[in-house]
Each structure stands twice: as C-alpha cells, then as structure tokens.
Amino acid sequence: MPHDLFGTAVIAAPMAGGTSTPAFVGAVHRAGGLGFLxxxxxxxxxMQAEIRAARDAGTRFGMNVFVPDPAQLAPSAALLAELAEYRRQLGPDALRYGAELPAFRLDDDDQWQGKIDALLEDPVELVSFAFGLPGPDVVRSLQRAGSAVLATVTTAAEARQAAGQGVDALVVQHASAGGHSAAFLPAPAPFSAASIRQDGTTAELLAEVRSAVGLPLVAAGGVMDAAGLGAVLRAGAAAAQLGTAFLRTDESGARQLHKDALADPHFTRTRLTRAFTGRQARALENDFVRHHPGAPEAYPAIHHLTAPLRAAAAAAGDPERLNLWAGTGWRQAQPGPVAGVVARLLG
Known part of the structure; x- marks a missing residue:
C-alpha cells in the first residue's frame, strides 16, 4: 500500500536540466502518480515560476533542491591543478565545434539560501534534497512551514545521518539509477573509488536501509515495470521513484536527441562517469564518456566547464558528446504518453 505521505506507489523523479517540467509533472499527477519539480x-x-505553473494547473507535486558541497566551492590547489589539466584535455572537443571553454566557475552554490528562503515563504507540500543533507535547522524550518522533508541517500550510513536530522522520509537510490548519484559519504572499500555502492539490487539496498532506520522509504534505481515496482514494494518501499522510465514519454522535457539515443542500438551499455559534471552520474556510454575516464571530482565546476560543449553537441545533433543520462534499465523505456507508463506500472 502506498504511504499516506505520497498517496501513490509511483513517483516521477526530479530530473534537472529541463526534463521535469510543470507539464510533465502535471501529466504524472493526472495519471495517478506524484511528480517532483x-x-x-x-x-x-x-523555481518560483514553475511552482506557480504547477499550482495553477491543479497539480500535486514536490520540489527537489541540490545541497551544495562547501569543499567543492573552495577547491584545493591540487584540485585546481586537476581542473586545469581536464580543461586542457577538453580542447579537441571544443575545437570540433568551435566552442570556447569558459573560465572556471567555483562559487556556484545553486542559489541555495535563496531557494530555501523562497520555500519557507511560500511552502510546497514536499521538499526533497539531493547531494547532501540540508541540516537540522533547515529541516525543522521547512516542517514548521508545512512541508514534509525527504533526503536522498545511497547507503545505510547516509540514511542514519539523514534520520538524525529529523527528515520525514528517505529516497533510497541504488547505483543502477540514471543521472547523478546522490551519494554524500565516502563508501567503504572496495567501492571507495567511485564513492557509490554498486553491488546487490535496489530491493537489497532498501532492506539494509530499512533495518537501519524507521522512516518511510522510496526506492530509486532500476524500476522500469510492474514487476520491478512490486519487488521494491515487497522489500518495504512505500513507493518507487522512476526517472529513466519516463524519459521517452511525450510530456518529458528531455531533448529529442536524448530520447532517440535511448532507443538507438548503437548504445550498448551505461557507465558511471564524472566527465560531464564532475559528479558521478550514470549515462549511456558514448565517445565523450569513453574519452574522458579520469575527470576529477569537481562539481559543479566541470558542469560549467562542459556546458558549451554539451550545448554545441545538442545543436549539432551529436549524441556522442551529450550527457545521455540513463539507468541500467534504459532499454525498457517506451515512447508515448506518461499515462501509459503509469498504467503499466500500476496495472
């Protein structure tokens, strides 16, 4: 049974970069799911404009916010040297399109405080966080304003820290999920190189987290159909959060180039990569991923550094240098209306 906090077993993941539009989230709501902007x-x-658009359409929704990493906003001399070397390595990619690589941007906290202030002034029903924890003061303030607070975690250790901050529920993200990993604690060996746990299944990770905390859990990673949804619900999830399953839908705001790549047999695997943003993310393996296996851990500096390359690749219709986020179940993603995806999941 879906938890009262969500009212459904199907949650559409917040997909930043233009995919999770108010129209997309509205379609998820009308189909019987719950979407996050x-x-x-x-x-x-x-952000405020999207909140107004969703409300005006009568959509039930949540809002996801990135938590900035202070260490990334004040990089060491060693990391700055790695960034300079990576910028040099990107030279041939820039030359291909006649693009100009920008100067490093090291101060971008994604307007963190402004967004928190706005959500306190004009609360939404659900606020989720990724890439870290907001801090107990922020959690309590949002709750007092009327919002339920969710944290995204990838291990039992992260779940315990999040529970300690008083959040209402957890999104438990397995490494099979597409897009960015929400991991914020170093993982124990042998997974420390990627800082992301990759063994087991989403249901198994969910069971580990369930044994560590007593909060409602949302399972994320690898859920593409009714069987996958049933597996995580039986493992104790209150709902499942899906992103890749919705990418090819009519209402998805993803680029058509991205949608087409998910159906292209040329792409045969996904891989975790920092090449596009400096943060581990799962994408279809294309030339850019293969050619830049050693990108430093420097988010969002690398996100800004590669932005002109990604824009140029999109304009040129070149999927080989675009960030084609995709989970391990990408082959099951289907075109058509959002309502069809939700119906197949719940049917």
Missing part, C-alpha cells in the same frame, strides 16, 4: 540549475525566480 527540479530546482537544480534554475534561478530562484525560475
């Missing part, structure tokens, strides 16, 4: 990469004003 994504504040990431947007200005405060743009």
């Amino acid at each position: 994504a504040a990431g990469y947007k200005s405060v004003a743009a």
